[in-house]
């Protein structure tokens with residue numbers, strides 16, 4: 349079905365621990381949006397609650413590098429040392445073939461690359477955490493990573509925060525309920541389901 353359908357692309361990028369995954373899941377649950385999650389490929393180890401082919405395609409570093417050589421990625425990044433992440437071209441094709449719009453949970457560099465490749469069809473949203481201390485608290489609460497890995501994520505966060513102005517929209521995730529509503533409003537507007545909101549605050 350929908351052979352020639354070209355849907356919209358919703359990019360949600362943010363430092364790790366900003367709550368973007370929660371926002372993306374919330375949007376996916378809203379049936380009116382007709383969204384499908386772009387499953388990234390990664391060479392990192394799965395976390396205890398993650399499933400291959402749902403959260404990520406977990407592949408080896410060797411496989412990942414082969415796919416880079418074969419030009420299989422729309423974008424890819426070595427997000428953390430020796431941990432590769434990338435969007436396979438086949439993901440967007442798979443989702444558009446279902447007549448759906450694509451939603452991405454990817455890092456800031458990858459997010460901006462997607463927007464550059466599909467400038468008209470993409471809404472690139474940056475999710476801003478309250479502050480670095482809150483980010484550290486959330487990462488520790490996850491309890492999945494060593495202090496060293498958390499430190500690497502925090503170090504990267506300040507660089508990522510500086511890219512926020514390059515995004516089309518910024519959502520402040522200080523209060524989750526407000527952030528979820530803001531995210532819904534943005535998607536509604538971009539899909540033309542609701543009139544554009546007056547941005548005064």
Ligand code: 5GP
Pocket residue numbers: 362363364388389392423424425427433434435453454455456457458459
């Ligand atoms: P995590 O290891 O916490 O799942 O992800 C680490 C970072 O990599 C997050 O910022 C996540 O959004 C990002 N990421 C996940 N998939 C991709 C991808 O396909 N491309 C890029 N560039 N970043 C990704």
